[in-house]
Amino acid sequence: MFPRKELRIRVMSRLYRVVMALLLLAEVSSFGEETSNPGIVARITREGLEYAHRHGVATLKNERSNIKLPDFSGLFSFSWLGEVSYDFHSLKIHHFVVQHSELELLPQRGVGAFLFNDYVSLSGMWKVKKAFMSLAGSFDLSVDGIIMSVSLNLGKDHFGRPTASVGHCSSSIGRVSIDISGNLSWMLNLFQERIEKNLKNMLEQKICNVVRKAVTSRLQPYLQTLPVTWMIDEVAGIDYRLVGAPLVSSQSLDMLFKGEFFNRRQRSPIPFEAPAIMLPQKHDRMIYFAVSEYVFNTASWVYCQNKRMNFIIRNEHLMNLTKLSNHQSAKKWRKQHSNPSCLSQANAPLTTTLSCFSNSFLLLLLQFPLNSPMSLHTSSFRVLIPKLARLYPNMEMELEVSPESAPFLILTPGNVTIMAVVDIQAFALLPKSSDRMPLFQLRGRTNISITIDVSSSRIFGSMTTGSTLKLELKQSNVGVFNVQLMETIFNYYAQHTIYPSLNAKLEEGFPLPLPRDIYLNSLVLQIHKNFLLFGANID
Structure with missing residues (x-):
């Protein structure tokens, strides 16, 4: 005995x-202390408890020797x-x-x-x-x-x-x-x-x-092997501390985790609160994870604070786009957007005509080499912004793209979206100098659709455009001009450069707070208001 x-x-x-x-x-x-809403809730159901019971008895018998x-x-x-x-x-x-x-x-x-x-x-x-x-x-x-x-x-x-x-x-x-x-x-x-x-x-x-x-x-x-923090990269980590008492009922056990990204260089309070998570009572899996939109939005805030969402578009990037002109994807895009007869449609609506011009302009960018007049150069924008070439003749340009604020993910039943608002600042590079002259500033708006998935130990995702990028002029030092002709350029660049870069990060994902040697299977994913819910069985 x-x-x-x-x-x-x-x-x-x-x-x-x-x-x-x-x-x-x-x-x-x-747990006597006041606690905030958790970013992640892990629920053990009665099915999970029964699995633990069966496994424990089997282990007891098998290891008796x-x-x-x-x-x-x-x-x-x-x-x-x-x-x-x-x-x-x-x-x-x-x-x-x-x-x-x-x-x-x-x-x-x-x-x-x-x-x-x-x-x-x-x-x-x-x-x-x-x-x-x-x-x-x-x-x-x-x-x-x-x-x-x-x-x-x-x-x-x-x-x-x-x-x-x-x-x-x-x-x-x-x-x-x-x-x-x-x-x-x-x-x-x-x-x-x-x-x-x-x-x-x-x-x-x-x-x-x-x-x-x-x-x-x-x-x-x-x-003690349950992770309290997990370092993602040189910029961010995740806080997996317990934030409240386990909630024990006759049907389940809930563990409450902070689920917050933080800046590894200088940790500072997140300027918004996590919403409440109301888990459904119907269960058919052993364990569930409710992941609040708060988790993703703290990640967005941290990376935005570290300017990891900022991009600079230079001539070498347009060179990469030029190379894409011979690539199958560029050919496909050209076939879909090229309309040789659009310029002859005298009665076409103004929006159709502007779209035709913008598509044709991007096609020219894709067809001309970098040393041609059609590059990120003041002379290349002569038709779009006549005053630009006169004020800054024969100068290279660069564009700085940055979020106006951290883009927040919005979870509604069945949908994951982000409303992104970005600033695009154009500069002329002065010859024989490191100085830049600000030319104009645009505001861009777009909806982004996010696909979320889970594996046995990680959450990851990918993004696609839910709508095209719409531009408006915020400020200009080179006169007023029509920005609609530029929208196609930025949409193409976002689709082939910015989104792939962000998706590469999203595909890495981030780990779930699991103890050592725990692996999940038979996963199901649901999207609720303010949180993702996925259930799994345990290996």
């Missing part, structure tokens, strides 16, 4: 490995010989039967583990000593009617990591039976009843000590 307890503890450790904080439930009183059981010893007295010490050692488990076991959620308290009427049989060696006399032999031991009840509480340390402790533990043993063999085994058999009683009392007293020791030495260190 003593071994049984040791086994029980290994199960506890395995169970938490299997279901990320599953075995340890916190009492709400463990690997469990090292403690030795036990005692004293007995002969009237004519005096006190004789005995020692039972080299114990091995041969048979282990779990008649009934339960792992259940205790609302507002924690997680309970219960074992009833279990049976363990084992064998080992015995030795008795008296003065200079020493005798040895073997024995078989059976322990049945084992009953044990353990509840675990979960707290958090000042780093925001989970902590585990035993809130309650009780155990009892129905019967201990020992069969002793070997030289002079009759001497021990005379005291069999007393030895069995001593073993029973000792096991009942020490089982809970073994449980507490295992929680402290095995389970608690494993909990």
Whole structure:
């Protein structure tokens, strides 16, 4: 039975490995502080709890041969010989039967583990000593009617990591039976009843000590593997601290994580709050993750603050676009947008005519080499901005593109969108100087559609244009001009340069707060107001 307890503890450790904080439930009183809304909620359902239970029992049975059981010893007295010490050692488990076991959620308290009427049989060696006399032999031991009840509480340390402790533990043993063999085994058999009683009392007293020791030495260190922060790159990391008490009901356990990106160079408060997350009550998976739009928007804010969303368009970028003119994608674009007869449509609406001109202008950009008049050069914009070439003749230009503010992701049922507003500032590069002259500033607006997906351990995505980029003139040092003719240029550049660059980052994704050796499968994804919800089963 003593071994049984040791086994029980290994199960506890395995169970938490299997279901990320599953075995340890916190009492709400463990968390007294006021907390903000979480960015991520991890929910363990009853299906997940049942999986942990099955896995734990199977682990207990499969690993019985690997469990090292403690030795036990005692004293007995002969009237004519005096006190004789005995020692039972080299114990091995041969048979282990779990008649009934339960792992259940205790609302507002924690997680309970219960074992009833279990049976363990084992064998080992015995030795008795008296003065200079020493005798040895073997024995078989059976322990049945084992009953044990353990509840675990979960707290958090000042780093925001989970902590585990035993809130309650009780155990009892129905019967201990020992069969002793070997030289002079009759001497021990005379005291069999007393030895069995001593073993029973000792096991009942020490089982809970073994449980507490295992929680402290095995389970608690494993909990420390749950990530509190995760460094994404040289700019940003993610804060995965616990922000509130686990919410325990009869159907589920919710763990609340901050889920906030932060600036690695200089951490500062995020200037907006996370919205509340209302998880649906219907479940068909073992574990769920609710990821608030707050998580993505803190990432946008951090990268925007670090100017990682800023782009500079120079002549060499147009050279890359020129190379694309011979590429299949550029040919396809040219076929879709080229309309040789559009200039002859005298009665065409003004918007159609402007679109035709802008498409034709981009086609010229794609067809001329960099050293031709059609490049990012003041002379190339002569038709669009006549005053520009007169004020700054034969000068190269560059365009700075930056978000007007951090673009925020908006989650509505079934949809993920971003409304992006960017500033486009044009400069003339003065010859033989590092100075730049500001020419004009545009504001661009577009809707971006986001596709979100999940793998066994990460969230990732990709973006596509939900609408074309629309430009308006904010300020000009080179006179008023029609910006619609420039929209196609920027749309093409965004589609072939900016979006691929951002998608490369999105495809890397960011990790989920999972303990070591936990992998997810059978994933399902739903988009709710303010949060993504995906469910999974556990390998």
